[in-house]
Amino acid sequence: MTDESAPTAAAERERGAHPSADPAPHRVVIIGGGFGGLFAARALRHAPVQVTLVDRAAHHLFQPLLYQMATGILSEGQIAAPLRSVLKRHRNVNVELAEVVDIDVASRNVIARRVGGAELRLPYDDLIVAVGMQQSYFGHDEYAEFAPGMKTLADALNIRRRVYSAFEMAGTAATPTEQRRWLTFALVGAGPTGVELAGQLRELASKSLHDEFRHLDPDSARVLLFDGGPEPLAAFGPKLSKKAAAVLERQGVELHMHSRVTAVDRDGLVVRDASGTETRYHAGTVLWTAGVAAPPIADKIAAATSAKQDKLGRVEVTANLTIPDHPEISVIGDVMSLDNLPGVAEVAMQGGLYTGRRIRYELTGHGAKGPFRYRDLGSAAYISRGQAVISVSRLRFAGFAGWLSWLFIHIAFLTGYRNRAGAVMTWALAFTRDTRRERAFMVTTINTGQDVFVAPPASDSAEQERPSGGS
Numbered sequence: 001m002t003d004e005s006a007p008t009a010a011a012e013r014e015r016g017a018h019p020s021a022d023p024a025p026h027r028v029v030i031i032g033g034g035f036g037g038l039f040a041a042r043a044l045r046h047a048p049v050q051v052t053l054v055d056r057a058a059h060h061l062f063q064p065l066l067y068q069m070a071t072g073i074l075s076e077g078q079i080a081a082p083l084r085s086v087l088k089r090h091r092n093v094n095v096e097l098a099e100v101v102d103i104d105v106a107s108r109n110v111i112a113r114r115v116g117g118a119e120l121r122l123p124y125d126d127l128i129v130a131v132g133m134q135q136s137y138f139g140h141d142e143y144a145e146f147a148p149g150m151k152t153l154a155d156a157l158n159i160r161r162r163v164y165s166a167f168e169m170a171g172t173a174a175t176p177t178e179q180r181r182w183l184t185f186a187l188v189g190a191g192p193t194g195v196e197l198a199g200q201l202r203e204l205a206s207k208s209l210h211d212e213f214r215h216l217d218p219d220s221a222r223v224l225l226f227d228g229g230p231e232p233l234a235a236f237g238p239k240l241s242k243k244a245a246a247v248l249e250r251q252g253v254e255l256h257m258h259s260r261v262t263a264v265d266r267d268g269l270v271v272r273d274a275s276g277t278e279t280r281y282h283a284g285t286v287l288w289t290a291g292v293a294a295p296p297i298a299d300k301i302a303a304a305t306s307a308k309q310d311k312l313g314r315v316e317v318t319a320n321l322t323i324p325d326h327p328e329i330s331v332i333g334d335v336m337s338l339d340n341l342p343g344v345a346e347v348a349m350q351g352g353l354y355t356g357r358r359i360r361y362e363l364t365g366h367g368a369k370g371p372f373r374y375r376d377l378g379s380a381a382y383i384s385r386g387q388a389v390i391s392v393s394r395l396r397f398a399g400f401a402g403w404l405s406w407l408f409i410h411i412a413f414l415t416g417y418r419n420r421a422g423a424v425m426t427w428a429l430a431f432t433r434d435t436r437r438e439r440a441f442m443v444t445t446i447n448t449g450q451d452v453f454v455a456p457p458a459s460d461s462a463e464q465e466r467p468s469g470g471s
């Protein structure tokens with residue numbers, strides 16, 4: 001008797017899936033569904049492989065727009081697309097929600113932790129590591145409690161809560177001193193994220209909130225931007241840095257360059273300037289956008305494979321993005337160290353595409369061969385409405401033309417049509433009417449840092465082994 005509902009091998013092949021009759025499908029495990037992992041999965045769509053994409057989050061996050069979500073322009077859904085939905089037409093890709101904690105190189109297994117703590121093992125023939133980077137506090141992790149970074153959806157929601165509740169606290173402050181403190185926002189790090197956040201904070205204080213309070217002038221909010229270097233946006237070169245500094249100052253951002261933070265606490269922060277003088281700034285909100293470091297899983301993978309790591313902990317790879325002596329393990333995106341390539345989305349996307357195509361070539365003779373070559377398409381940073389800086393090869397420009405280019409790039413790259421359309425409509429309102437509609441926040445904490453599900457009974461959590469691809 002045949003089961004009509006069971007797909008035939010031919011139908012499965014047509015859909016791009018590996019035939020279930022094949023006793024040993026080639027298993028590819030991708031750790032991380034960010035730009036690198038997602039583009040690798042997409043490039044493997046027509047390859048004879050079964051892909052398991054494992055991520056500790058259920059969504060692909062468009063990090064370049066986190067600051068717009070944190071400051072109330074975009075919603076969570078507009079910058080975070082469910083990985084399952086993004087990959088639903090990729091029939092050979094299975095998505096798993098779990099945090100990878102180690103790899104077993106000898107048995108070729110990825111060891112992950114499900115929500116609640118149970119172990120999950122994912123066997124691989126090829127492994128693609130695309131775990132991105134995490135915030136670094138330069139050896140002062142104790143600052144994190146008082147100065148959140150901005151890397152994840154949770155970080156941006158936390159910042160939104162802190163920013164808008166600071167204005168609320170200022171509105172009911174018992175003394176002018178307390179009000180002053182709540183209306184002081186300190187940002188550490190004048191790279192693109194710090195600059196974007198500083199510009200947004202001044203814009204929401206001077207425009208979006210300006211007629212919403214009866215006993216408070218939100219426009220009096222101070223935004224202080226600290227950095228150890230000489231200028232903001234140093235990576236864009238001195239000309240664009242100067243322009244960015246001028247725009248920020250016009251907006252009312254107070255620039256403190258050549259300044260190093262020496263303490264962060266509940267009351268604000270202490271900063272040492274170029275002359276060596278230390279000053280305490282009383283700030284109700286301190287945000288940290290200063291540094292990055294490789295996540296702990298990068299150390300585990302390096303230890304398991306004897307791979308070298310650079311000073312940020314990124315894993316050094318060969319010209320085809322694999323770990324020396326481990327042609328079955330590729331490292332791509334921000335956590336990859338190769339030729340000083342920067343931690344930007346384009347490097348991750350191109351690395352993901354290349355790796356997917358290289359694996360396909362090795363299995364079928366079609367795809368990419370030869371070493372990885374990065375094509376630099378330039379970079380952009382938003383300063384304020386109508387002002388952005390763009391650097392493409394030798395071409396560098398700023399102002400309104402820069403802002404239009406920024407808008408075009410971000411619309412083009414937003415993942416998923418609905419998000420794109422939604423973002424365009426939201427931007428139209430935000431840019432023409434100063435509206436920020438995504439301002440919902442809570443002043444109570446929801447079990448921060450705890451798994452939603454408790455660990456299952458011991459009998460259910462016995463070590464699991466199942467085929468990659470979940471067929």
Ligand SMILES: Cc1cc2nc3c(=O)[nH]c(=O)nc-3n(C[C@H](O)[C@H](O)[C@H](O)COP(=O)(O)OP(=O)(O)OC[C@H]3O[C@@H](n4cnc5c(N)ncnc54)[C@H](O)[C@@H]3O)c2cc1C
Nearest residue numbers: 032034035036056063064100131132333334343344345348
């Ligand atoms: C605030 C901000 C603004 C930015 N702005 C720009 C910009 O304007 N232009 C630009 O080009 N770049 C920008 N970037 C950088 C860009 O976002 C990164 O270069 C890009 O996201 C790197 O892609 P990736 O795949 O390497 O890592 P990510 O996109 O960070 O993805 C890593 C994925 O791995 C998952 N993961 C991590 N550890 C584990 C684990 N142990 N187990 C399972 N899953 C794990 C994470 O949940 C995540 O989904 C910005 C970054 C930030 C934070």
